[in-house]
Amino acid sequence: MKRKVYISAIGSEIIEEDTPIPVSRENRKLMRFARTSGKLFINSLYEAMKMADNDSPELNDNYRRGVFFGDFLNLATDKEHRDELFEHCKNSSECFDEKEFLYYIINNWSAVEVLKEVPNIPCFLAAQLTESNGPSATFLNSCASGLSAVKAGYELIQSGQIDIAYVGAGSAKADELEKKVFNSMGYFIDGDYKILNAGAALILESEERLRSRCGNALAEIVSAEENYAPDMCMYKRFDDLSFEKLMYAMDIPDNKKIAYILGSFSKKYVSEEREAIKKILPDVSVLSGIKETAGYSFSASGILEVTEYLRKGELRSGLVVSSLGYGGYQSALYISPVS
Amino acid sequence: MEKAVITGMGIISPLGNDTESFFNNLISGKSGISAIRKEAFSNFPGGEAELNNDEWKAFFGISESMSLPKLTEFALFSLYKAMLNAGLTAEKLKEHRTAVILGGASSFPEITDVYKSEYASRYEGTVDPERYMSFSKFHDGFNAAASVAGVLQLRGAVETVSNACASSAFAIGKATELIRSGKYDIVIAGGADSGININTISLFSVLNVMSSDKDTVHSCRPFSKSRKGCVIGEGAGILIIESSSSAAERNIEPLAEITGCASVTDTSHITSPDMTGGSYTKAMSGALESAVCPQKDIDYINAHGTGTYYNDLLETIAIKSVFAEKSKSIPVSSIKAQTGHILSASGVIECIASVMALQKGILPPTMHLDEKDEECDLDYIPDAPRKKNINTVMSNSFGFGGQNTSLILMKG
Numbered sequence: 001m002k003r004k005v006y007i008s009a010i011g012s013e014i015i016e017e018d019t020p021i022p023v024s025r026e027n028r029k030l031m032r033f034a035r036t037s038g039k040l041f042i043n044s045l046y047e048a049m050k051m052a053d054n055d056s057p058e059l060n061d062n063y064r065r066g067v068f069f070g071d072f073l074n075l076a077t078d079k080e081h082r083d084e085l086f087e088h089c090k091n092s093s094e095c096f097d098e099k100e101f102l103y104y105i106i107n108n109w110s111a112v113e114v115l116k117e118v119p120n121i122p123c124f125l126a127a128q129l130t131e132s133n134g135p136s137a138t139f140l141n142s143c144a145s146g147l148s149a150v151k152a153g154y155e156l157i158q159s160g161q162i163d164i165a166y167v168g169a170g171s172a173k174a175d176e177l178e179k180k181v182f183n184s185m186g187y188f189i190d191g192d193y194k195i196l197n198a199g200a201a202l203i204l205e206s207e208e209r210l211r212s213r214c215g216n217a218l219a220e221i222v223s224a225e226e227n228y229a230p231d232m233c234m235y236k237r238f239d240d241l242s243f244e245k246l247m248y249a250m251d252i253p254d255n256k257k258i259a260y261i262l263g264s265f266s267k268k269y270v271s272e273e274r275e276a277i278k279k280i281l282p283d284v285s286v287l288s289g290i291k292e293t294a295g296y297s298f299s300a301s302g303i304l305e306v307t308e309y310l311r312k313g314e315l316r317s318g319l320v321v322s323s324l325g326y327g328g329y330q331s332a333l334y335i336s337p338v339s
Numbered sequence: 340m341e342k343a344v345i346t347g348m349g350i351i352s353p354l355g356n357d358t359e360s361f362f363n364n365l366i367s368g369k370s371g372i373s374a375i376r377k378e379a380f381s382n383f384p385g386g387e388a389e390l391n392n393d394e395w396k397a398f399f400g401i402s403e404s405m406s407l408p409k410l411t412e413f414a415l416f417s418l419y420k421a422m423l424n425a426g427l428t429a430e431k432l433k434e435h436r437t438a439v440i441l442g443g444a445s446s447f448p449e450i451t452d453v454y455k456s457e458y459a460s461r462y463e464g465t466v467d468p469e470r471y472m473s474f475s476k477f478h479d480g481f482n483a484a485a486s487v488a489g490v491l492q493l494r495g496a497v498e499t500v501s502n503a504c505a506s507s508a509f510a511i512g513k514a515t516e517l518i519r520s521g522k523y524d525i526v527i528a529g530g531a532d533s534g535i536n537i538n539t540i541s542l543f544s545v546l547n548v549m550s551s552d553k554d555t556v557h558s559c560r561p562f563s564k565s566r567k568g569c570v571i572g573e574g575a576g577i578l579i580i581e582s583s584s585s586a587a588e589r590n591i592e593p594l595a596e597i598t599g600c601a602s603v604t605d606t607s608h609i610t611s612p613d614m615t616g617g618s619y620t621k622a623m624s625g626a627l628e629s630a631v632c633p634q635k636d637i638d639y640i641n642a643h644g645t646g647t648y649y650n651d652l653l654e655t656i657a658i659k660s661v662f663a664e665k666s667k668s669i670p671v672s673s674i675k676a677q678t679g680h681i682l683s684a685s686g687v688i689e690c691i692a693s694v695m696a697l698q699k700g701i702l703p704p705t706m707h708l709d710e711k712d713e714e715c716d717l718d719y720i721p722d723a724p725r726k727k728n729i730n731t732v733m734s735n736s737f738g739f740g741g742q743n744t745s746l747i748l749m750k751g
Contacts, residue, residue, distance in 0.1 A: 033609055067604065071501075086461055096458040098451055098537060099379040105541035111610060114542045117446065119501040121609070124740040128606040135602035136742055137509060140443045140499040142485075148498060159520075177457050228439070228497040233489035242494045327485040329497060 004207040005157045006217035007335065011047030011168075012307040013040050014294060015197040018173075030125050033115045037071050037170030038122025040199025040300070044307075045126055045168055048201045052215060063163035063209050066134040068152040069123040070145025070169035072299035081113050126166060134162045143265045143325030144226060145169055145299035146200065147333050151224035153204045163209040168201030171298035185236070187266045187326070188296075198297035200304040219315050219335040225249040226331035233328030238264070238272040242330060246322070247280045250334050254281055256318055261289040261305045263322030263332070265296065273324065284320075302331065343518035344593035344751060346586050347425025347579030348691050349417035353386035353572055353678050357420060362695040365703045366724035370556045370677050372570050375535055384555035385535050386572030386679025388413065395419035399429075399490040407486070409448045413575035414441065414483035414531040415490065421527070425579040426591055429491045435524040435585060436495055440514050441484040442506025442530025442683040443499040446538035454537065483531050483575075495523060501683065504643070505602070505738035506530050507576065508686025512600030512744055514580045524585040528578050529687040534571030534680065543571060546610060548647050557707045559680075561644035561673035562651045562719045564712035569645040572679025576687035593751030595694045598731075599630025605741035612653050618743055619657035623733065626745035627661070634662050637669055637747075638729035639702050641693045643737045644673020645680055650737065655715045670727065672720040676706040686736035690746060693732045697750050700728045 015021060021039045023031045027046060031039055088104050089097060105114065115121050120138040127136050135156065139148040146169030153165025174182060174195050182188045188195055210217060227246045229239030252258060258281060264273045274286055289305045291297075297304055302323035309319060315337045322332040350356065353371025354364040364371070375385040393403050395416045401407075407415070422428070488497040496517070502509045507530030514526035534540065543549040550568035552558035559570040586593050603625060605618030612618060627634055642654055651673075659666045674692050681688050696702050701724050708721040730750050737743045 082457070086458060089458070090462055096455045098454075101454060102379060102537050102541055105537070106544045109541070109545055111546055114538075114545045115609065117538050117542060118503065118740060119443065120503050120738065120740045120742060123502075124604070124606070124609060124742070127604045127741065128609075132604055132606065134604065135509075136502075136604040137602075138501040140501050141497070177453070177460050180460070226496045226498070227494055228485075228488045230489050230492045230494065233485050245494055327482070328489060329485065 002158045003160060005154050005221045006205050006207065006210055006338065007202050007219045007221065008205045008210055008215050008217050009048040009052035009203040010218065010307040010310055011044040011051065012200040012304055013043045013198065016295065030129060032112050034122055034125055035116040036172035036197065038125060040197060041069055041122050041168045041170035041201060042125055042129060044199040044201035045129065045166055048203050049130070052203050064134040064161070065130060065132040065164040065166065066153060066156055066162045067123055067127045067130060067132045067136040068139070068149035068165060068167045069126060070139045070141065070149040070299045071119060071122065072142065072145060072171045122170065130166045132166065141325065141329040142327045143298050143301055144323040144329035144331040147224065147302035147323045147331035148226055150202060150303060150333055151226055151331060154221050154224045157204055157206050163206045165204040166201065167204060168199065169300040169303050170199035171300040173197040192267050193291050193296035196295035196297045198300045198304055200300050200307045202303060202306065217338045218310050220338050222334045222336050223250045224333050229324070229328040229330050238269040240276055243273065243276050243324070244280060246330055246332055247277065250320065250332055252281060252320060252334055254283065258284050258318040258320060259287055260284045260320045261287045261309070263302065263324045265325050269324065302333065306333065306335065340519050341521055342583035343515040343580050343597045344583050344586050345578050345595045345597065345694060346581045346591045346593055347421040347427065348594065348694065349420025349424060349577045350574065350688060350691055351388050351390060351413050351416050352574035352688055353388050358691060358695060362692065362699070365674055365677060365692060366701050368704065368706055368722070370706065372556055372558060372679055374555050377535065380535060380540055383540055384550065384558040384570045386570060387535065388574040390416055401490065408482055409533060410531040411483045411486045414487055414577065417529065417575045417577040418487055418527065421577040421579050426589065427579065432491055432493065432525060436522070437493050437525045437527065438495040438517055438523045439484050439488045439493060439497045439527045440510040441487065441499055441528070442510045442686065443501040446536050448533050448536050450536050450538050487527060502742040503738035503740045504680065504682050504685055505736040505742045505744040506683035506686065508734070508736035508744040508746055509602055509742065511578060511580070511597065511687060511690060511746060512602060515597045515600050518580055518582050524582050526580045528580050529576045530684040531575030532682040532684040533573035534682050535573055539571060550646060559646040559676045560707040560709060561646040561676055561705055562712065562715040563708045564710040566646045566648065566651060568647050569675065570679040572681040574681045574688055575684050576691050578687060578690065595697055595751045596749045597746060598749050599626045599632060599747035600744065601625025601629050602742065602744040605743060612649060612737065614653070616653040616656035616660060618741065619654055619737060620660045622743040622745040623657060623661045623735065626733065626747050630747040632731060632747055635665060636731045637733050639696060639732045640669055640671040641689050641732060641734040642671050642673045643735045644675055644705065646675060652714055654735065655717055658717060667717060669718065670702050670720050670725060671717050672703055672705040674703050686744065689736070690734050690748070693734045693748055697729055697732055697748060700726060702727055
């Protein structure tokens with residue numbers, strides 16, 4: 001039988017401007033190895049762990065714990081390191097010299113700098129922080145990565161393979177070059193979402209584990225699904241058929257009061273998404289979410305919508321959050337008040 | 340519960356671009372390692388793969404002139420071979436509930452283009468992103484899985500998992516669970532990677548895990564006392580993992596069954612494995628448990644065997660811990676001496692080697708085991724293949740960053 005899965009704690013961090021990401025004294029050592037997205041995830045996870053304040057390691061010894069992380073950019077070298085690298089290369093040769101670049105890194109950088117390049121390191125750091133002993137994984141599913149991480153944790157708890165899942169995502173604000181690449185495709189230009197540095201995390205627990213520590217739940221996960229939108233991948237257009245399939249797979253009842261937060265990564269697709277969800281769930285109340293008010297955060301966007309909605313107060317009705325990402329990756333999460 | 344069986348395999352590797360020639364080269368002791376051809380990296384040994392035909396493009400309806408990122412090409416080529424092997428077409432895949440899970444790139448060859456673009460952006464004024472790269476090259480990390488689903492017009496789950504060197508093994512494990520749960524009929528699983536790029540070569544050099552041996556062909560010597568580290572490689576592998584009922588309906592004979600898998604995280608240290616071998620032990624024991632397979636039934640272990648001092652020592656300790664007195668009688672080998680370490684694709688490529696060993700009854704050797712290490716004292720099948728009829732194989736993939744996965748495969 002499938003086990004019930006609850007969200008017991010949340011954490012998030014949004015940094016709108018180019019200010020350094022705060023690092024707490026407790027996590028300073030850990031954070032040396034984290035790139036921007038990892039720092040944002042770990043700060044969010046740390047906040048969630050504090051929220052679940054009776055989450056003691058002694059109690060955890062009896063339970064299997066996993067970590068699942070969603071990231072967007074796998075080349076997000078910290079800017080200060082790139083500045084150093086590029087300045088050196090500019091001073092030593094007329095044009096870009098790959099060999100010069102390579103040997104500068106080999107001769108001048110330490111493990112701290114090079115490890116930031118490795119996509120799964122934030123996941124390792126989070127596993128270390130949470131003393132996790134079970135599986136862990138990093139998902140690079142474009143903007144759907146965060147909710148894919150939630151789905152992975154949810155399914156493993158549901159099937160009894162783990163009892164606790166620390167799930168989250170982090171996303172570094174696009175740098176100048178990436179912005180230009182996005183802009184060349186018509187995304188994130190005037191009128192589209194503003195791009196944020198943001199991270200978000202959830203602690204998911206089985207009912208049994210939550211009861212054993214007399215913890216409170218913020219919401220119950222009813223379903224989590226993902227699928228692929230080939231039309232978005234190949235033709236850069238909203239994929240009605242895949243969206244419909246995703247929503248039907250979620251098993252959302254049409255007779256209950258449900259809020260739906262729009263998940264398209266660009267405003268270009270919002271009206272089609274709104275129409276599509278109204279066709280499937282006519283009574284749903286459609287919300288724009290934090291991407292409209294604060295900005296968009298790629299892989300963290302889905303989880304961030306959940307954390308910011310739950311921060312507003314007690315969940316009184318069902319909530320569906322989707323992430324319809326660049327490249328065709330799609331995921332969605334349906335949560336409800338604790339029964 | 341549905342059984343998860345392998346019905347098709349495709350590969351591109353330093354030892355060949357089809358499963359037969361890959362395995363024949365493996366058992367004949369051929370090395371795919373040489374000095375890297377690209378001038379910037381020519382001081383390093385590497386296992387390079389070369390894609391020299393375009394027939395796969397026609398199969399997928401991709402224009403011959405279309406330029407794709409290298410890892411996407413590797414993944415699509417391997418997919419093409421795997422689909423032919425499994426007797427599948429895009430139409431047939433669409434008729435089934437099909438998902439895609441690929442192990443993602445640790446880094447990617449186009450990183451140089453990204454750096455070039457950034458250099459131009461900073462010092463040459465205006466930037467035309469198309470000058471050096473397309474968006475897909477910029478995001479090659481998740482592009483391969485998206486392209487696989489895109490060309491096949493699939494609408495099931497698609498995931499790119501980045502668990503360092505255990506990525507594709509983790510993907511295979513997850514695919515197995517999806518099949519067993521009854522949610523999907525077919526999962527396209529595997530991975531594509533190339534360590535031949537600035538980021539990976541510098542990473543391995545700074546962390547001092549890259550072999551510095553001048554004799555490039557023999558530079559990777561897993562389990563040998565003289566081992567000096569690993570050699571990076573490149574390639575891809577794709578498996579068609581299918582429910583046994585779907586394979587039976589299609590009248591396809593399975594190549595092997597995936598009976599067990601387990602993934603654990605080693606949080607002891609960011610750059611070193613658990614010095615007791617405990618985390619490797621947990622992955623192997625977990626896989627046996629998940630397969631409901633007693634340790635006495637394992638006939639061969641395809642080791643992670645990177646050729647680094649600690650990996651080989653701790654994997655040996657872990658095998659002894661899991662298999663106790665039987666450990667010395669189980670043949671163990673690492674193919675990385677011949678292929679190099681193909682990072683996130685190593686799990687799937689070694690899985691293919693294991694399936695071929697099951698089918699042919701020939702165990703691939705550990706090459707260049709020139710000096711016996713008293714601490715590594717298992718039966719490593721040194722220097723020559725061994726004929727042995729086997730039924731059950733364990734394949735280990737231990738990732739940098741503590742993500743370790745073991746798989747159990749049985750004859751189909």
